[in-house]
Amino acid sequence: MNLKVKELWEEAREPFSLELEAGGEGFDNEILERAINRPGLALTGFFQYFAFRRLQVFGLAEFTYMKSLGGPERNRRLRQFCQRRVPAIVLARNRHAPDELRALADEFRIPVMRTPMITSLFINECTVLIEDLTAPRRRVQGTMLDMMGIGVMIRGAAGIGKSETALTLIERGYSLVSDDVTELRRLASGRLVGSASELTRYHMEIRGLGIIHVPSLYGVSSIRGECPLDLVIDLVKPGSEKAGRGEENGPDEIELLEARVPRVELPVMPGRDMANIVEATALNQKLKFMGHDAAKELDEKLVTALQRRSVR
Known part of the structure; x- marks a missing residue:
């Protein structure tokens, strides 16, 4: 994990209504753990299990406790806390930082931000954002569609008909996620999610036609921003090295970002309706x-039929 406070600030500033209170020189600090910490015990002086690598959030409990301390004691506790070099501090419920915390934040270069959100809601939504920002990513060649809740990536050599097949499926009511290049990221659950790059989103390139803007031609229902990846379909030429290991023998798997996804190879031949087969x-x-599972069902029927014949 490698997430700088500046990156989190840029992504969270608008949705979380963040405002900088102090410590603006510490935006290069790194958040080394995805989870978020509420430092209640640390403010009491207990640092044996202090998660100092995480983003720190001060809620109502932390503010109430600091307010109960006298000025010198509050300054001493906050200094002990800041000396642990925490990456950043967020103050919930739109609370302003005490003067002692402002001074220490500038001294130790620890950004202090505030948000109007309640503590629990901020922690939940910011955790999801940090997970997304730190998720492993990879760019792969392939056209991706959302087909009735199934995320399908169509791959193949240049000119084999990936975009043409995808266009036919879009005409049938399915949704385009990305054309030719797909951005993949792995969630904490291990599932892969695909999306298009910002530059090519909602566009397709069709040989002989050029670039088209899909929602302008087929409506907004024909596109989707992102979709979980459930199946990889490789379009291959008959007789190629990979051909012949298709659905008749069951799909194999492909490993992407340390996650395994079912994969099927479909030979492309003249006159064969690839859109129907992909669908x-x-x-x-x-x-x-x-x-x-239709294949397993057929196997069970065949075994049952053979057993009956052998008994006779």
Whole structure:
């Protein structure tokens, strides 16, 4: 994990209505752990298990405790706290930093920010934001679609028909996530989420036609900002090295960002409606997620039929 306070400030400033109170020279400090800490025990002087690598949040309890201390004692406790070199402090409920904290924040270069949000809500939403900012990312070649809740990435060599297949599926009511290049990130749960880059979002390139803006042609329902990745479909030429290991033998898997995703290879041949086959493959994968596996069902029927014949 490598997240600077400046990066968090830039992403959280507007949605969380953050304002800088002090310590503006410490924006290069690094937040080394994803979780957020409320330093109640640390303010009492107990530092044995102090999570100093995390973003620190002062809520009503911390403010009430500091207010109960006399000026010299409050300054001593806050100095002990700041000497641990915490990355940054956020004050919830729009509370202003005490004068002692402002001075210490400037001295130790610790950014102090305030938000009007209540403490628990800020912690929940900021934790999600930090998870997103620190999630492992990778850019891969492939066109991604949301097909009835199934995130499908279509890959293949240049000119094999990825975008054309995706365009046909969009005409049938499915949604485009990205064309040709997909940005993947891995969530804390281990699931992959795909999206388009900012520059190419909502656009597609069709050979012979050029660049098209998908929502202008097919409406806003034809696009989606991001989608979990559930299936990778590789379009391959007949007789190629990979061809022949398709759905008839069951899908294999591919590893992306240390997560495994089901993968199916579909040979592309003249006259073959690839959009239909991709659609059937995606819907078949959805059935598997629901516990219905057609191949296993057929195997069980065949085994049962053979057993009956052997008994006779």
